[in-house]
Amino acid sequence: MKAKTLIFGCSDVRLQNAVEEMIKRQDIKPYCQIFIPGSVKVLFDKNESIKDFFITQLVFLCKKFSVEQIIFIGHEGCNAYGIKNRAYEKTVQIKDINNAEQLIRNVIPTIKITRLWGILNPAKNTIVELQTI
Amino acid sequence: MSHHCNNLMIKCMDFRLQGKTLEWLQENGYFGDCDVISNAGSAKVLADGSPDAKEFILNEIGLSCEKHGVKNIIIIHHSDCGAYTTHDLKTPEEEKAKQLKDMEIEKSLIKERFPEVTIIKVWAQMKDLDGKEVDFQIVQ
Numbered sequence: 001m002k003a004k005t006l007i008f009g010c011s012d013v014r015l016q017n018a019v020e021e022m023i024k025r026q027d028i029k030p031y032c033q034i035f036i037p038g039s040v041k042v043l044f045d046k047n048e049s050i051k052d053f054f055i056t057q058l059v060f061l062c063k064k065f066s067v068e069q070i071i072f073i074g075h076e077g078c079n080a081y082g083i084k085n086r087a088y089e090k091t092v093q094i095k096d097i098n099n100a101e102q103l104i105r106n107v108i109p110t111i112k113i114t115r116l117w118g119i120l121n122p123a124k125n126t127i128v129e130l131q132t133i
Numbered sequence: 134m135s136h137h138c139n140n141l142m143i144k145c146m147d148f149r150l151q152g153k154t155l156e157w158l159q160e161n162g163y164f165g166d167c168d169v170i171s172n173a174g175s176a177k178v179l180a181d182g183s184p185d186a187k188e189f190i191l192n193e194i195g196l197s198c199e200k201h202g203v204k205n206i207i208i209i210h211h212s213d214c215g216a217y218t219t220h221d222l223k224t225p226e227e228e229k230a231k232q233l234k235d236m237e238i239e240k241s242l243i244k245e246r247f248p249e250v251t252i253i254k255v256w257a258q259m260k261d262l263d264g265k266e267v268d269f270q271i272v273q
Contacts, residue, residue: 001149013138016169032147034171037196037197047185053183057173079196
């Protein structure tokens with residue numbers, strides 16, 4: 001069994017339309033999804049056993065399903081990060097996404113990594129765009 | 134509260150189920166009104182994970198309940214789940230029975246922490262191993 005893509009994102013409902021649109025537009029099927037509040041934040045959890053649990057799971061899935069690409073997604077207004085200042089929130093999340101990329105590259109150097117940032121439209125209260133970081 | 138949604142779905146990350154699960158969400162009016170936690174084995178970690186892992190998942194559920202006002206939690210497990218291959222289950226019937234038992238444990242733990250939420254348990258029976266046809270059944 002082979003999955004072309006693994007989408008690693010946040011559980012937030014506001015992200016779903018944008019992710020569905022991305023799936024329709026891009027050639028990423030078949031895809032696995034790991035959706036956890038805060039997305040990659042869990043890979044750097046202070047609790048070592050939690051961190052190890054999710055890193056092990058991520059690496060296992062990539063190897064088991066011969067995943068070609070991982071799409072890491074962060075987004076504005078993420079409750080799991082709980083940072084009010086948007087610029088600082090973006091800086092912190094992108095740092096975590098970059099660290100996640102490094103972490104996975106150390107194990108699977110050839111895997112393609114795509115990093116996306118979800119822009120929140122406060123009026124619509126939904127993520128309206130996924131920008132490549 | 135930054136935004137509100139009524140439902141949280143906890144499901145497996147298995148790629149064979151993604152398309153049909155999305156269709157099921159849309160057909161049942163949950164899409165756009167549902168946080169989604171997607172993880173290997175769905176909420177299995179609540180049934181047999183370490184105390185830390187259980188607490189972590191309950192906290193994640195708490196985020197949706199407390200920050201987003203979730204009222205219903207939909208737990209979906211599915212047949213031929215890779216997360217259950219380590220359990221030495223010899224037949225599909227044994228696997229289903231084990232998963233249904235785990236779903237009941239998961240429900241009890243969630244209800245204990247969040248008594249106000251309604252839990253909906255769903256069994257996704259794959260009719261073929263590619264997940265081209267999946268039958269979603271609500272489990273009592």
